[in-house]
Amino acid sequence: MKIRKALKNTRFEKIKLSFNSQFTVQTLINVLTIIVGSFLFAIGVNSFMIAGNLGEGGFIGISIILFYAFGIPTALSNLIMNFVILIVGFKFLGKRAMIYTIFTIPMTSLALWITESWQIQTDEILINTVFGGLFIGMGIGLIIRIGSTTAGTTLLAKMANKFLDVNVSYALLFFDLIVITIGLTVMSLEQVLLTVIALYIATKVMDFIIEGMNPKKAVTIISKDPDLLANLINTKIHRGVTILDGHGYYSKEEKDILFVVINKSQLNRLKRLIKANDDQAFVVVHDVNSVLGNYLI
Missing domain, CATH: 3.30.70.120 (Alpha-Beta Plaits)
Structure with a gap:
């Protein structure tokens, strides 16, 4: 308890690192969090969702569809699409979020590339559904918690809110539903419905990571x-x-x-x-x- 209290009272954002006065201990923690979150996200996508022939929402969902249809690596398509939308919608992010997002996008693509062959084959598709949603939710939750974004549909939702006065959460849901519907071209109805379950699990886990154990x-x-x-x-x-x-x-x-x-x-x-x-x-x-x-x- 004393260690936990001491950590809680420590102002990591005030502690400077000797090699760079602008780079604090908190910044280092945030960078490491993005790296861990990116790999958890990539494991969820490659080891469980793609291994179970399932999809996802957002831009990674489009990347998975392109992979199923044309064999395009998810790391490549995810990198290109996210950087394109970031260039278009960068003004909808604050300076801090922008800097972290620029680091997050290539980091998630690198993690997707490294874990491309880490596929867990099971005879029970619900294992892929549950654990895929769990890992993806943990990964994105950690990334968002430190103030970064994964770009993608998050920026599209903010643009819809700005120009169409649509609630951000509803816009995100709308874009995810579009991606899932497109997924019917390369997945069966059963796989799409299981993807919806994984999305729900990921959302709940993400909320838990962001809000903490005691919201x-x-x-x-x-x-x-x-x-x-x-x-x-x-x-x-x-x-x-x-x-x-x-x-x-x-x-x-x-x-x-x-x-x-x-x-x-x-x-x-x-x-x-x-x-x-x-x-x-x-x-x-x-x-x-x-x-x-x-x-x-």
Whole structure:
């Protein structure tokens, strides 16, 4: 526990490496994470998905289709397509994401080339489906977690959001469905449906890697006794509480609004605490993508 606490409190982004003042320990960790993520992704694609004659979503899905149809290596087609879309849509990425993405694209293609012959043949196609989704989700999750991207449909989705006002997640789903549908030209319906299952597994694993073991929830509470609830949250759940000033639009009554960020595992306990002390309290639970700073989180 002491080692974990010490690592958590260490500011790796502040530690400079002697050979380059701009290259910090955190940068080195991020580069190594991209390398590990790229190989996990490549193992998922080559060792399980292609070995089981399955497909994928996104640009790697197109690469797999080209491999099945024309024998074009996935490493080559993935590299070309991703660099082309990066050139077209580079302005949709921040400077940091752009730098890491430029490194990620050739790294994933290199990993795909190295692992090209690492195919695991099994008699049970569900093994390929589950473990393919698992490795791909872990790989992409690690890459995204440090602020990089795999370009591809991520950039297309951001472009669709910019010009067509389409939600990014819906755009990603739309592009993946197009790729999977095209996959019917080289795969059977059963293989395509198994690919959908692998995609679902990859998405869940990716979310787990990005959010961590204890994703956060933000809770807004409007109560007739905010001081009592704030004290209980602070002493029983050991979380800090922010009190915001508010008033009812219709009643014009002044109200204190409680705002607290907790671990997802503590949510049910918080709900029980609120219900036991003010069953008329108005409670809104929000998903939290990221939390910065300590503040008793």
